[in-house]
Amino acid sequence: MPTQPEPNDHVRKADGFSDKLRRMDWMALLSTLTGAVIGTATLVADRNRWRREETRHALEVRREAYAEFVSALKAAGEEIRAVALGDHMSESARDAAVREAFRSTGLYTAGERLWLVGPQQVVVAGNEAFHSLRRIRDSYARGVAVGSAEDAPLIAQRRTAMTHMRGLMREDLGIGPLGIE
Secondary structure, three states, X not given: OOOOOOOOHHHHHHHHHHHHHHHHHHHHHHHHHHHHHXXXXXXXXXXXXXXXXXXXXXXXXXXXXXXXXXXXXXXXXXXXXXXXXXXXXXXXXXXHHHHHHHHOOOHHHHHHHHHHHOOHHHHHHHHHHHHHHHHHHHHHHHOOOOOOOOHXXXXXXXXXXXXXXXXXXXXHOOOOOOOOO
């Protein structure tokens, strides 16, 4: 005679299956959560790396713009001084030569680049250094002699403006002050 299954047999089998199913559900959920945590951590790390690279790149762009602008200011100052020290047949020839010397140095282009990438305080200081040099240019174009009493305050203003501008540039680049200017 065939034996009848006990009434609780199928419940036990169902409970065993249910337990196994519950364990499998937790394992899948745990695996999914672990994958999500790892994926999120990777995303955050990649985002932080990207930010550091962007910051480093922006700093390098500003460094190049600052060096270009300061170099162009220096070159323009040297050029207009050399022209002012030369002999000129007429006042208009001297004026034209001084202005051409100023334009030929690339200062206007370097200034525009500074305006695009520099923070406000550096742009303002750079603009003041630029205008102080333009005042010197205009005085040389009018015939003021290099090294004269009329030239001295203009040179002092330019030095002050350049020192202030360089200090702000160094600060923006994370470089300490020189302390020698």
